[in-house]
Amino acid sequence: MSGLADTTLQLNSGARIPQVGLGVWQTPSGAATRQAVAAALDAGYRHVDTARIYGNEADVGAAVREGAVARAELFVTTKLWNADQGYDPARRAFDASLARLGLDYVDLYLIHWPVAGKRLESWRALERIHADGRARSIGVSNFLVPHLEELLGAAKQVPAVNQIELTPFLQRRDTRALCDRHGIVIEAYSPLTRGQRLNHPVVADVARRVGRSGAQVLLRWGVQHRLVELPKSTRPARIAENGALFDFALDDRAMNELDGLEEGLVTGWDPAEQA
């Protein structure tokens, strides 16, 4: 039976990406991050999503290097922060991230945010990093339709993924349609609405019907839409719960009810405001 460790999506780079990854934004550096990653590996996760700005790359790298799972079976993502955008700064920032991680390569390197006037030069740096084999796949984050159209008009390489906030309450249908047309996989960040809609009556009703938690219902909705889901928790029991998504399914009625929850809920920064 396929499960957390072997449920993957195909990327345009040729690599495959595990469909559920542990997010570590706001997970404190040090033992908290190392323990969260270790708990995730124990639970069967094979994918961790960090970033320069999260301040915990070194701990993610330590947990990956010291864990029992072979590097080749793991998928590690980090991201280029805004202050480091531009061609030369991006290449230096990547070197520094890789050094902090203590790895020979990352599976995915993302432009964290579409910084105006810099993002195309940053993308050129990522293309170079990919060509050098040090990032197996490259992509973007927080790129909506105007940012993607600009990039696709200039890029040699189509991004493998676009990581955006995505839940039943914020569905970004136009961005998803454009990404589908170009074979760009969508990664859903803040997939638990940062806790804000876990007890929404529709979510709670679906959860009751399938005998699962509200968190699992939100994540399973994304899995069935062929999104990569990136839930964050520091608690081992919740990390396991958030990965237990492949032994149940939502029926058409439940999917339709969840699809009907769009309300434009942005819990973080809204890239629609970025020119």
Ligand SMILES: NC(=O)c1ccc[n+]([C@@H]2O[C@H](COP(=O)([O-])OP(=O)(O)OC[C@H]3O[C@@H](n4cnc5c(N)ncnc54)[C@H](OP(=O)(O)O)[C@@H]3O)[C@@H](O)[C@H]2O)c1
């Ligand atoms: N690219 C970007 O700009 C960007 C932006 C935001 C996030 N992200 C990525 O997406 C990841 C996840 O997003 P997020 O951290 O914003 O939010 P999230 O995963 O939607 O929600 C995390 C919150 O939910 C709680 N939680 C986790 N599992 C739970 C469960 N089963 N039941 C109840 N509560 C639960 C967590 O608390 P505990 O930790 O106490 O369990 C935490 O407060 C990040 O860690 C990061 O990797 C990327």
